[in-house]
Amino acid sequence: MSQKFRRQTLTLIRLILQLIKQGYYPSKIAKIVGRAKQTIHYHIKKLEKLGYIELQSRDVITIYRVTQAGQKFLDEFERCVFRGRRLRLHNVVFKYRILREPLRPIDWRKVVRLRNWGQLIGRECGLTVRKNPDSIEVFCRVLEGDDPYELLFRAREEADRLASFLEKKFDMVLGRGELSRKPHFGVYDAIAGKFSKSFQLSDDVAKIDESEGYGEIDWHDPGLAKDYLLMPSRLRSLESELQSLNKRLSALESGLTTILQTWNMVGNKLLELLSKLEEKT
Numbered sequence: 001m002s003q004k005f006r007r008q009t010l011t012l013i014r015l016i017l018q019l020i021k022q023g024y025y026p027s028k029i030a031k032i033v034g035r036a037k038q039t040i041h042y043h044i045k046k047l048e049k050l051g052y053i054e055l056q057s058r059d060v061i062t063i064y065r066v067t068q069a070g071q072k073f074l075d076e077f078e079r080c081v082f083r084g085r086r087l088r089l090h091n092v093v094f095k096y097r098i099l100r101e102p103l104r105p106i107d108w109r110k111v112v113r114l115r116n117w118g119q120l121i122g123r124e125c126g127l128t129v130r131k132n133p134d135s136i137e138v139f140c141r142v143l144e145g146d147d148p149y150e151l152l153f154r155a156r157e158e159a160d161r162l163a164s165f166l167e168k169k170f171d172m173v174l175g176r177g178e179l180s181r182k183p184h185f186g187v188y189d190a191i192a193g194k195f196s197k198s199f200q201l202s203d204d205v206a207k208i209d210e211s212e213g214y215g216e217i218d219w220h221d222p223g224l225a226k227d228y229l230l231m232p233s234r235l236r237s238l239e240s241e242l243q244s245l246n247k248r249l250s251a252l253e254s255g256l257t258t259i260l261q262t263w264n265m266v267g268n269k270l271l272e273l274l275s276k277l278e279e280k281t
Contacts, residue, residue: 009043011188016043017066017074020053025061087225088216089151091184092140094159095132097175104170106131124169125162137180138162146229148185148222155183184218185225 012033019029030040044064047053052070056063066074108120108131120131128139138159143151156177163174184207201208207218219225 013043013047014074016040016047017052017070020044020064021066023063025063027061086144086146086187087148087151087229088186089143089145089148089155089183090186091181091218092143092152092155092159093180094138094140094156094163094177095180096136096138096163096177098134098136098172099175100173102170102172106170125165127158127162129162129166136163136166136174138177148219148225148229151185152183152222182220183222184220185222186216186218187225187228188216 012035015033016029019032024032026040026044027037030037033040044053047070048055048064050069051067052073053064054067056065106122108122122129122131127141130137130139140155140158143154145151145154159177163177166172167174204220205224206220208216217228219228
C-alpha cells in the first residue's frame with residue numbers, strides 16, 4: 001500500500017474511492033473534501049492507471065466506478081489503519097544532565113534558527129543530539145506499535161544507548177535521562193480527521209492535528225493512549241453484556257407475565273368459589 005501512495009495522501013485516496021463508490025464525479029469530490037480540482041484529478045488519474053477505478057460514462061459529467069482491485073485496496077486500508085489502531089510515538093526527547101564536560105572535541109553546529117548561540121546541535125548514530133549549557137538532549141526516532149508502554153521503553157533504550165555511546169566517545173559523564181517534553185502517542189481518528197481540517201486543538205491531555213496528512217489524536221499519557229486503543233474492544237464487550245442483559249430481562253418479563261396470568265387464573269377461580277358459596281348460603 002505504502003509503495004503506491006505516500007502515507008500523507010492515503011486518507012485522501014480513501015475518501016476519493018469512497019465518494020466514487022457513492023457516484024460522485026471529480027469536481028463534486030473536490031468540493032466535498034475541500035481540495036483543488038487539479039489535486040483530485042491527479043489522484044483519479046493515478047487510481048485509474050493502477051486499475052482501482054475505471055471510466056463508467058463521460059456524458060455531461062465524467063463518472064468513474066471502483067473496480068474489484070479498488071475495493072480490495074479499500075478493505076486493506078480499513079483493516080490496517082482503522083482496525084489495527086497502531087500508535088505512532090513521536091516528539092520523544094530525553095535530557096541528560098552533563099556531570100562532566102566532554103574532554104574530546106565534538107563537531108557541533110550552532111542552532112541559528114533558535115537564536116540561541118549557547119545551544120548546539122549534532123548527529124550521532126542517526127539521531128539528533130542537542131547540547132544545552134548544562135545538558136544533552138537526544139531526539140528519538142518515530143516508533144510504531146500497539147503498546148504505548150513498550151514504545152516508550154524502546155525509545156528510552158535507544159536514547160540511553162546513545163547517551164552511553166557519547167560518554168565513551170567524547171569522554172564525558174552524563175546523568176540519568178528524563179523526558180524533557182511530553183511524548184506524543186498519535187493514532188488515526190476519523191473524527192479528528194474531520195475537525196483537524198478546520199482547526200487544531202491542544203491541551204495537557206492530548207492534541208488533535210493533521211500533521212501527517214491525516215487527522216490523529218496525539219495522547220501525552222501512555223495510559224490514556226492504551227485506554228483509547230482498548231475502547232473498541234471494550235465497547236464490543238459492553239454491547240455483548242447489554243445483549244445478554246436484554247435476554248435476561250426478556251426472560252424475566254416473560255416469567256412475570258406468566259406469574260400474572262397464573263394469579264389472574266387463581267383469582268378468577270377464587271371469585272367463582274366465593275360466588276358459589278354465597279349462592280348456597
